[in-house]
Amino acid sequence: MPVTRHLRDDPEYCEEYGYGLGAPDGILVLKYRSAGGLAFGDVRDDFLHQLYWSPDGVLAALYGSSTRFAGPGEAFWAMRAVSHDVRAGDRQTVYRIFLREVPPALDGLRAGSATVDDEAARLIETIARRGCDEAFALAARRRILDGLGAPSALTPAASANGGGLALAVARALAHDPADSTRLDEWAERLKVSVKTLQRDFVREFGMPYTRWRTRLRLRAARVLLNTHPVTKVAHRVGYASPSAFITAFTKEYGQTPGDYVANGLARLDGSRT
Incomplete structure (x- = not known):
């Protein structure tokens, strides 16, 4: 039977779903949701591999001396005994999956981003729900592992209409x-026209390239703001000056980065009183 634990202490909660625990083919899924951002700290597990995936936001993963982000259709993978720190923004759902087996495509990858196909994503969400049958969940586990892949280099898509190009970029x-x-430079690398690549961005994400890039940068900034100063965050996500970053952030979210951090801390403080 699955082990399910619900912690709904506003502003964040964690749900736990375990299937076949103790066996090599078992799986444990923790589902987190927070109003004020999530930080898993300096994590190391000497017995289990870990996969972090968010369906509705960007993840920032710190390991070694580097910080990498996992974006659309991606997760962060860490093998057992690898220290890492994963962070997410506010009002974001994060699935943290514990495994004893290494997915075939990730064999040899100590830590890094991994692609998650649509079916694997759907199954992760399905098995992290009340009432999921254990036999179904264990069968789904195999399909989830098969749906994980190592990120590939940017390559032209095979689709004649340009489908898949925007996701690669x-x-x-x-x-x-x-x-x-720039968009024209991406198009040149992919050997397609700017018009074709722009059209695929609108089709895939419902907005042009520059708008999508701005939203990505600001969502990545929200992950870092609680632990990094505004100046450092501005440069880390691609703004030439803190003032340009503050202007873009305020336009997008209706508050300055400083107010955003203060309001988030206020929510957390209020939950403890």
């Missing part, structure tokens, strides 16, 4: 939101 940008590559 989005994933590359998500790893480094400060990347200043």
Whole structure:
């Protein structure tokens, strides 16, 4: 039977779903939701591998001396005994999956981003719900592992109409939101027209490239603001000056980065009184 634990202490909660625990083919899923951002701290597990995935936001993963971001259709993978720190923004759902088996495509990857296909994403959400049958969940676990892949280099999509190009660019940008590559430069690398790439961005994300990049940068900023000064965050996500970052952030969210941090801390303080 699955082990399910619900902690709904506003402003954050964690739900626990375990299937076949103790066996090599078991799986444990923790589902987190927070109003004020999530930080898992300096984590190391010597017995279990971990996968972090968010369906509705950007994840920032710190390991070694680098900080990487996991964007659309991606997760962060850490093998057992690898120290890491994963963070998410406010009002964001994060699934933290514990495994004893390494997914086939991630064999040899100590830590880094991994792609998550649509079916694997759907199954992660399905098994992290009340009443999920254990036999179904264990079968779904195999499909989830098969749906994980190591990120590939940016390559032209095979689709004649340009489908998939925007997602390839989005994933590359998500790893480094400060990347200043222009749309025409991406199009040249992919050997397609600017018009084709722009059309695929609108089709895939409902907005043009520059708008999508701005939203990515600001969502990445929200992950970092609670633990980094505004000046550092501004440069880390691609703004030439803190003032340009503050202007863009305020336009998008209706409050300055400083107010955003203060309001988030106020929510957390209020939950403890």
